[in-house]
Amino acid sequence: MKKIMKPRLLAVTLALAFSAAVQAAPVKIAVLMYGMKAEFVQLMEKAGREHPAVKQGLATLTLFDGRYDPLVQNNQAETAIATHYDAIIIDPADFEANVDVVTMANKAGIPVIVSNSRLNTDRATSEVVSDDVKGGYLEAKAVLNKMNCQGNVVVLEGPIGISGQIQRGQGNDRAIKECGPGKVTVLERKTANWSRAEAIPLMENWLQKHRGKINGVIGQNDEMALGAIEAIKGQGLNVKDFAIAGVDGVSDALRLVKAGEMMSILQDGRAQMQGAIDVALRKVKGNEYQPMSPIWAQYTGQLDWQDGQAKMYEIPWTEVTAENADSLLQMRQ
Template sequence: MKKMTKIALLTASMFLGSSVTQMALAAEKPVKIAILMYGMKAEFVQLMEKSAKEHPAVKSGDAVITVYDGRYDALVQNNQAETAIQTQTDAIIINPMDFEANIDVVTMANEANIPVIVTNARLNTDKMTAEVVSDDVLGGYMEAKAVLEKMNCEGNVVILEGPKGGSGEIQRGEGNEKAIAECGPDKIKILERKTANWSRAEALPLMENWLQKHQGKIDGVIAQNDEMALGAIEAIKAAGLNVKDFSIAGVDGVSDAIRAVKEGEMVSILQDANGQMQGSIDIALKAVLGENYEPQSEIWKQYAEQLQWNEGKDKTYSIPWTVVTSENADQLLKSRN
């Protein structure tokens, strides 16, 4: 009996030792994070990718990221999520193209017991691990308010919208409408509104057509991102008109928009790509590594008064907006070098 007990204890000890060793080895392995971006052409998304690579855990090798280019197609993103799951990623971060269609990514990740963090844009579900975003209704309101204040709440505007069906287009549109409504009935007329798909190249001919169609009647341009605002500015200049005769605003704080703010050509509401992406990586690492993980990004100190870590357990983390001004423009540009 004693002999059997010794054998059993020895076996248990060997098993326990093996388990501990395996756990230690697992802890030493870098955390694999798949980052699904809706598309990689725009500067803002490129800033997010740059921020991901500069996260302390990525730089130290404690986390390894794989960035996927969704090519502005929700189905492509869903397929990329399948690939990430099949290759045994530890966590997924998605910047979704479509408010509804990309819910499939959350569903698939949940079925595979993989934490999924939604960043930048939103999904129409609460089944994700968390979302690290900015309040797009507020952003749309702030940019429209800036346009309308310069117009003294009277005149005609055109609206350049984001891709139809995306949360940015939906929610910034709500913010645009709220600001317009505050001017009072019949004060602001929307001459045109159409998507330019976040693209400077698509906004340029669209604005050219509107300038021809509504000669001398457009007072303001509400562009739901900076790239489209910059396309509108190019069209105005190409038409031989003075940009400063128009009231123009966009969202994101991309580099060319910051320069345009310095020139007095537009207003830009900066969306913090670094805050959204590095915050998402910290939340992903917390979800994978557990209670002992402490956030490594500096964003939690940067926004200490507005953004609390709360042990990484919150469902929504809202990164604050910053209005780009002539006073902060140079510092914002310098931070990207």
């Protein structure tokens, strides 16, 4: 009898050990970022590495640099699916073209969470984003309030076709329209592709072309607004004579808000990334998983976990002020 039981006991023991090993295996998450050059994206990456589940080895992140090319991101999604990642988080480069990532992931049965930028589909597992129409409205309103809704502005746009450019532009237009007919004129509107370097020569050209006529600068992100400031200073002009605002709350922008040289609306990339990781883990591990990021407590009353099942998680915006700039910077130490 004992001779019969021992192999069975061994088989059961091995099966239990194998099951435990499978259960303990970290969840593999592929994170497809549209590009890795800007500080804001680097802050998102840092936040991902600092998620409690990642630090404890319950999940692993592999970041893919999309190089600002939607086709590169689509190819990276194919790689993630072929190499059996458990979940995909995507910060898409293009509102339309990267819908293919969702289509491919759905066919493979892999949850895909959209973070930061949006996609023109309702078939993603969830979205963890901020309302870019509102963000664009808030930054434009800050500029226009300083101008008393009177004068001329230029608009530095994000990459054409990305949701941030489309939706922040809608918010910009709404704020301008609220000033009333004929009150505010948009002298120029062109993309600088989220880039400080690209914004500098663009703003230099505009300052020459519209000498003495530009009152406000609406940068659809902080990097472009910072480039505009460099151009203004480079031409020997007083930056405080202009109303300038951006979106994101990157470190240099926080310092210049404190100095009174610009305005910024903080986009919480940490919450977008860590929230997306929590939602991804809930989809993979099931209802046993409880959110581990502190962002849910941080935004109590504004952001509800909803058992990780909501299609949309909207991360609130924060207006950067001279009073809160230092504390926001200290959070990045």
